Amino acid sequence: MRLFDQAKYPLIRMRHRAYGFSAALILAGIGWMIFNIVSIGSWQEYGVDFTGGSLIQVRFQQTATAAQLRAALGGSQAPPITRFGEENEFTIRAPLAGDDVETVRVGIQDQLQTAFGNDAFTILRTETVSPKVGEELERNALLAILYSFVLTLIYIAFRFELRFGLAAVIATAHDILITLGFLAIFRVEIALPTVAAILTIVGYSLNDTIVVFDRVRENLHAKGGRREDPKELINRSINETLPRTVLTSGTTLAVLGALLVVGGAVIRDFTMVLILGVAVGTYSSIFVASPALLEIQKRFGDGSANRERRKKRGAKATA
Amino acid sequence: MFNSIRGRIIVILVLVGVSIGYLWNSGIKLGLDLQGGMHLALEVDDPESLMTPEATADAIDRIERILRTRIDAFGVEEPLVQKAGLYRLIVELPGIGLGDESRAKNLIQQAAFLEFKLVLSVTEFESALARIDRQIVGVLGVDSLRAFGRDTEGPNQDIQDLIFGGETADSSLADSTGVDEGAEAEDQSNNLRPFTSLLSSGDIEGAYLVATEDVEVATLFLALPEVQRALPRNVSVHWEADLLGLGQRTYRRLMVTEEDAFVTGDLLEDATAQRDPQFNQAQVNFQFNRAGGRRFSDFTTRHIGDFIAIVLDDEIVSAPVVQDRIGAQGVINMGNADMTEAADLALVLRAGALPAPLAIVEERTVGPSLGQDSVDRGQIAGLIGMVGVVLIMILYYRGAGVLAVMALGVYAVLVLGGLSAFNAVLTLPGIAGLILSVGMAVDANVLIFERIREELILGRATRTAVDEGFAHALSAIVDANITTLITALILFQFGTGPVKGFAVTLSIGIAASFFSALYVTRTFYLIYLSGKKASDPISI
Numbered sequence: 001m002r003l004f005d006q007a008k009y010p011l012i013r014m015r016h017r018a019y020g021f022s023a024a025l026i027l028a029g030i031g032w033m034i035f036n037i038v039s040i041g042s043w044q045e046y047g048v049d050f051t052g053g054s055l056i057q058v059r060f061q062q063t064a065t066a067a068q069l070r071a072a073l074g075g076s077q078a079p080p081i082t083r084f085g086e087e088n089e090f091t092i093r094a095p096l097a098g099d100d101v102e103t104v105r106v107g108i109q110d111q112l113q114t115a116f117g118n119d120a121f122t123i124l125r126t127e128t129v130s131p132k133v134g135e136e137l138e139r140n141a142l143l144a145i146l147y148s149f150v151l152t153l154i155y156i157a158f159r160f161e162l163r164f165g166l167a168a169v170i171a172t173a174h175d176i177l178i179t180l181g182f183l184a185i186f187r188v189e190i191a192l193p194t195v196a197a198i199l200t201i202v203g204y205s206l207n208d209t210i211v212v213f214d215r216v217r218e219n220l221h222a223k224g225g226r227r228e229d230p231k232e233l234i235n236r237s238i239n240e241t242l243p244r245t246v247l248t249s250g251t252t253l254a255v256l257g258a259l260l261v262v263g264g265a266v267i268r269d270f271t272m273v274l275i276l277g278v279a280v281g282t283y284s285s286i287f288v289a290s291p292a293l294l295e296i297q298k299r300f301g302d303g304s305a306n307r308e309r310r311k312k313r314g315a316k317a318t319a
Numbered sequence: 320m321f322n323s324i325r326g327r328i329i330v331i332l333v334l335v336g337v338s339i340g341y342l343w344n345s346g347i348k349l350g351l352d353l354q355g356g357m358h359l360a361l362e363v364d365d366p367e368s369l370m371t372p373e374a375t376a377d378a379i380d381r382i383e384r385i386l387r388t389r390i391d392a393f394g395v396e397e398p399l400v401q402k403a404g405l406y407r408l409i410v411e412l413p414g415i416g417l418g419d420e421s422r423a424k425n426l427i428q429q430a431a432f433l434e435f436k437l438v439l440s441v442t443e444f445e446s447a448l449a450r451i452d453r454q455i456v457g458v459l460g461v462d463s464l465r466a467f468g469r470d471t472e473g474p475n476q477d478i479q480d481l482i483f484g485g486e487t488a489d490s491s492l493a494d495s496t497g498v499d500e501g502a503e504a505e506d507q508s509n510n511l512r513p514f515t516s517l518l519s520s521g522d523i524e525g526a527y528l529v530a531t532e533d534v535e536v537a538t539l540f541l542a543l544p545e546v547q548r549a550l551p552r553n554v555s556v557h558w559e560a561d562l563l564g565l566g567q568r569t570y571r572r573l574m575v576t577e578e579d580a581f582v583t584g585d586l587l588e589d590a591t592a593q594r595d596p597q598f599n600q601a602q603v604n605f606q607f608n609r610a611g612g613r614r615f616s617d618f619t620t621r622h623i624g625d626f627i628a629i630v631l632d633d634e635i636v637s638a639p640v641v642q643d644r645i646g647a648q649g650v651i652n653m654g655n656a657d658m659t660e661a662a663d664l665a666l667v668l669r670a671g672a673l674p675a676p677l678a679i680v681e682e683r684t685v686g687p688s689l690g691q692d693s694v695d696r697g698q699i700a701g702l703i704g705m706v707g708v709v710l711i712m713i714l715y716y717r718g719a720g721v722l723a724v725m726a727l728g729v730y731a732v733l734v735l736g737g738l739s740a741f742n743a744v745l746t747l748p749g750i751a752g753l754i755l756s757v758g759m760a761v762d763a764n765v766l767i768f769e770r771i772r773e774e775l776i777l778g779r780a781t782r783t784a785v786d787e788g789f790a791h792a793l794s795a796i797v798d799a800n801i802t803t804l805i806t807a808l809i810l811f812q813f814g815t816g817p818v819k820g821f822a823v824t825l826s827i828g829i830a831a832s833f834f835s836a837l838y839v840t841r842t843f844y845l846i847y848l849s850g851k852k853a854s855d856p857i858s859i
Contacts, residue, residue, distance in 0.1 A: 002772065057689070124689040128682040133360065144813040148806045155805060159798055193748045196810065196818045200752070200825070203806035207759070207799040211766065214795035244762075244769045251711050251765075252758030255704035259754055262703065264696040266352075266689075267747055274751070 004242040011286060012235040012294065018287035022174060029181015036184055044184055047093075047191040050138055052131030054094040054105045057084060057124045058112065064088055064121075072115030073108060085265025089124070141195045145176065148202050156210070160217055163296045168209045171289035175205045175280045182276055193270040201277030204252075208245065208285035215241050216293070230297055234290050242286075249282040324849060327842040335729060338736020347738050348397075350746035350820050353694050355687030356413035357420055359427065362406055364678035376405045378675040383408055388670040389426055407680070420684055422663070428677050430632050431667035433584030435615070436576040438525040438626035438638060439554060444575045447551045448515045454545040455513045464513055514540050521572060522563075525626055526638075528570040531562060537573070553578045557628060559635040561654045574635055576628045581618045586611025588647075590668035592661035601653040601661035605668060612647025619645040631664075697750035704754050705731075708761055716768050718858025722843040723764040730760050730835035737827040746820030756828025759803070763836030766792040771859055782853045785844055793837070800833050 033043040048055045069090055070078045080093045094104040105126060112121060149169050156165035179201060183190065215237040219225050225233065253275060260271045351358050363375050363382075370378070379402065386408065387400045399411040415423050456464065517537045518527040529537050540546055541556065550556070559572040588608040595602045607615055619627075619641050628635045629651055637652045653661050708727070712720040734753065738745060745753075771788030779787060804826060811822035848857070 006776075122686065122688070124686045126682070126684045128679070130678075130680040133681045140813040144809050147813075148809045151805050151809070152802050155802060156798075192818055193751075193821075196748050196814065196821045199806055199810050200821075203803040203825075206802040206806070207762070210799045210802055211795050214798060218791070218794075240773070241769075244765050247711075247715065247765050247769075248758070248762040251708050251761045254707040254711065255754050255758050258703035258707060259700040259751060261700075262696055263700045263751075264693060266693055267696075267751060270748060270751060 002243060003246055004239075007239040007242045008236075009239060009242075010235065011238050012231055012291060015287060015291035015294075018291065022178070022284075022288060026174070026177050026181060029178060029184055032181060032184045036187070040187075044180070044190045045187040046134075047189040047194075048127055048129050048134075049192045050134040050190060052129050052134045054108075054129075055125075055127040056092045056094070056105060056108060057126070058090055058092070058121045059124050060088040060090075060116070060121045062088070062120065064090070064116070066090065068115075069112075073111050079108070085268070089265065137192070137195070141198075144195075144199055145202065148199065149173075152206055156213075160213060163293060163300070164213050164217070166296055167289050167293035168206055168213065170292045171209050171284045172202055172205045174288050175201055175277060175284050178280050179273060179277055183273070188269050188272070191269070193267070194273055197270050197273035197277065200274060201281060204274075204278055205281035205284060208249075208281050209289040211244060212238055212241050212285050212290055213293070216290070230294060234294055238286055238290055245282060245285065249278060252278050324842065324845050327838070327845070331729060331839055331842060335732050335736075338732050338740070341736045341739040345739050345742075347735060348742065348744050349690070349694070350744045350749065351411055351413060351683070351690075352685050352747045353690045353745065353750075354413055355416060355685050355690040356411065357415040357423060358681070358683040359410040359412075359424070359679055360403070360681035361408045361410060361427070361677045362680050364676040370675070372405075375675075379406055379408060381674050382677065385670050385673060386410065386427060389667055392666045392670070393423070393426060408677075414687070415684070416686055422659075424679065424682075426663055426667065428679070429667050430673045430676060431584065431670070432632055432672040433587065433668060434580035434630040435582045436555075436557075436578075436580050436628045436630055437618075437622060438628050439575045439577060440524050441521070441527060441575055443551060443554055444556070447549055447554075448518075450549045451514050451540075451546050452512045454549045455540050455543065456511050458543055458545050459513075461511065464511065514546075518573070519570075522565075523572075523626065523638075525576075526559075526572040526574045528563065528565070529573050531569045531571060534558070534571050557630055557633060557635045559638065560631075572635070572638075574628055574638060576630070580630070582607070582611055582614050584668060584672055586614070587668055590665040592658060592665040594658065595652070601656050601658050603651040603653065603661050603665045603668065605649055605651065605665075607647045607649075609647075615649070616644055616646050619643075636664075693747050693750075697747070697754075701750065701754050701757075704757060708757060712761065712764070716859055718847070719768050719771075719844075722840060722847060723761070723768070725843055726764065726835045726840040727757070727760060729839045730831050731757075733831040733835065734828050737831055738824065741823070741827065743823040743827060744820045745824065748818065748821035749824040752821045752824040753828060756825060756832060759800075759829065760832035760835060762799070763792075763796045763832055764840055766795055767836065767840065768859060775859070780854045781851070781857050782848060785848065785857075789837070789841055789844075796833070796836060800829050804829050 036045070037043050066081050066083055069081050069092070073079060073081070073092070079095060082091050082093075083089070084091045092108055094108055105128060109123065149172070152172075153165040153169050156168050176198060179198060182188075183194070188194065216234055219228075219233050219237050256271055256275045256278065260268065260275065263271055361382075363370065363378050365375065383400060383402055390398045390400055390410065390412070393412075395412045395414055397413055399409065401409045401411075403409050410427060412423055514537065517529050517533045519529070521528050538558070555576055555578040557574055557576060559574060562569045562571055564570075586607050588606050588611070590603055590605040593602050593604050594600070606612075623641050623643065626638050626640050628638045629649075630636070637654075639650075639652070651664070653664070705727075709724050712723050712727075714720070716723065734756070737743075743749075767788050770792045771784050774784035774787045774791075775781070807822045807825040807829065811819055811826070814822055851857070
């Protein structure tokens with residue numbers, strides 16, 4: 001059995017449609033981020049890891065509803081309450097009142113105890129983060145993405161050529177933008193693991209792109225590669241690696257799917273971001289990274305002019 | 320020897336053996352999110368940035384040592400005290416659940432500054448009372464004092480009366496001086512006794528009694544800088560920690576002491592918790608070092624019959640009378656406290672006082688049940704994912720798929736052994752990283768197999784096709800793995816806690832997948848091909 005055996009799809013010719021599709025996704029995401037800024041005051045739904053504050057996860061012995069909890073915690077003044085996975089599990093997000101996060105949390109605990117009794121619930125998890133730590137986290141996450149861009153750009157420029165590096169970074173930025181857009185649209189809470197997931201997407205997307213680029217490089221170095229129409233060469237390279245791209249994405253998605261279904265609530269957002277990232281990363285390695293390589297080549301040349309010059313200079317030096 | 324089939328098998332068996340050995344001996348350390356426990360990030364509490372960065376960094380260094388001593392004695396298995404950067408400490412206490420967290424935090428945050436001060440007679444303080452009252456009225460104003468009165472209304476007495484000196488005082492003063500309206504108002508404010516009215520004369524010389532419900536207000540008054548300045552020279556006041564029951568009401572003693580301590584806790588050599596055999600109460604025995612003992616005995620010789628206040632973090636834990644010259648040893652009576660409290664106090668005294676107060680900037684506590692739940696779910700997900708991958712590989716690649724699955728088995732053992740050998744901590748995102756790296760491990764195999772198929776289609780002989788397949792797939796595998804490794808290392812550098820765990824797991828996973836695809840799968844292929852002729856067909 002072999003999927004996409006001897007595939008010869010005109011994938012590169014479809015690139016303009018892909019640009020439109022990507023642009024639409026990115027614009028929708030950015031639009032939604034702006035909408036979020038207007039409606040909830042922040043472009044993403046940040047969790048306590050970023051904003052600072054307290055989070056309490058409780059599990060009730062008996063069935064309880066969010067409305068019951070809300071009533072117990074002061075009705076309309078109650079902090080945000082979200083059902084978390086199981087029927088009887090909830091997270092309560094306590095905002096910061098002054099500096100003392102501890103007091104807020106103990107207060108909530110007491111209120112729940114008076115309303116439901118001591119043994120009616122167990123507290124599974126509490127988190128308390130000061131805003132200062134949250135700010136640091138955000139800065140570190142941005143720095144991490146930036147550094148990974150710079151370092152991979154250098155590595156790829158060194159192992160391949162600069163334009164491959166640029167194209168890979170463009171594709172990866174594209175993936176991150178689309179993922180952030182989805183997060184904004186579905187208001188997925190941005191927490192510490194979400195950041196790890198986004199950075200993993202950076203790794204995965206690069207991984208995928210590099211396999212295609214590796215084939216481009218190989219075909220380029222093969223006999224007659226430099227003379228072949230770059231459009232044809234890149235298209236051939238994508239098609240040749242298509243079986244691998246599909247199979248690897250398939251197995252990875254199968255594993256992540258298992259994690260999504262049985263992994264539990266704590267890890268659900270994390271897994272969802274990864275699944276999204278793998279899907280987008282696969283798409284972008286075919287429809288964004290390779291076309292980007294072609295566009296860069298069309299505008300700035302493929303570096304052969306430089307090579308010629310260098311060769312000439314070298315010849316002169318030996319002469 | 321690494322290239323002969325036998326050499327290769329030996330290398331693989333040794334690595335697998337070592338991995339299993341590590342797993343058998345030390346297992347895999349689970350992160351706090353999986354086994355339950357408390358994670359704290361602490362900083363020096365200095366909101367107004369009064370300390371220089373150097374002083375803060377130095378304080379953190381000293382606090383790290385002190386906390387390590389305190390926590391080692393706390394009795395948690397494998398606690399962690401670690402600096403994160405120059406100004407932050409991370410403390411991890413596995414197994415500390417949601418019941419013990421306040422005790423643990425108290426143990427960490429308690430300054431444990433112990434002082435021994437001479438108790439003075441209240442007469443030393445009396446002269447300052449009028450001045451203190453005036454200052455309070457001056458600073459807070461009559462209106463806010465009234466507001467206070469309403470806020471803290473006590474059950475037995477009208478607090479407003481208490482603060483404003485009561486009716487009798489008011490009327491008598493108005494009688495003696497009341498001339499015109501303005502003067503009367505001024506007199507009223509002059510003769511308010513917000514602080515003095517809270518005090519009753521104490522049961523021992525040197526102590527006032529303050530009703531428990533008034534303690535909060537009195538503390539607030541005393542904290543005013545103006546009041547602090549109004550205190551007589553070399554005199555300070557301290558609350559006693561324990562309550563005192565007198566008839567229907569409870570009180571706390573406010574004791575007048577010398578401002579300067581004659582001995583402090585830094586001269587302590589040892590402290591142990593004990594049960595007082597006579598009254599069956601918890602107590603802490605302490606012992607001074609040579610210098611402290613000399614100072615203590617000199618002082619007590621001169622002050623037989625006087626009271627000494629043992630002040631811990633500004634509160635008096637006990638105030639014994641000096642019966643006789645006391646040498647290097649002494650006792651703190653803990654009153655009604657239980658033995659755990661006494662043991663904790665002895666512990667923090669032994670470890671020493673914190674040079675600066677600590678603020679908790681981050682706290683995460685996970686109950687053990689949630690952690691176990693996550694482990695179980697992760698295992699099931701991992702198992703299902705593995706089965707899925709195995710099925711896909713065998714269905715798609717047949718014989719070669721079986722080889723890849725065997726290599727994947729070796730990969731799994733190596734990753735787990737690697738986690739154990741590097742002492743990596745497995746966190747929840749780490750499990751996800753592990754499962755993700757299974758996908759990546761498959762990728763390397765897929766790259767190789769696809770390449771072999773291509774070579775076979777080009778009409779090469781089986782053995783050449785296999786060799787070419789491995790050779791050509793190498794560059795893609797190397798570059799793809801290294802770029803992923805770069806992001807993993809950056810995550811490690813910038814991440815904290817669970818994210819760091821994820822980065823470590825991912826890195827080990829990448830290294831293992833690299834080895835398993837290029838070396839292990841290759842070896843299995845060599846074994847598979849060894850019985851065949853160069854041109855025999857293979858199952859791929």
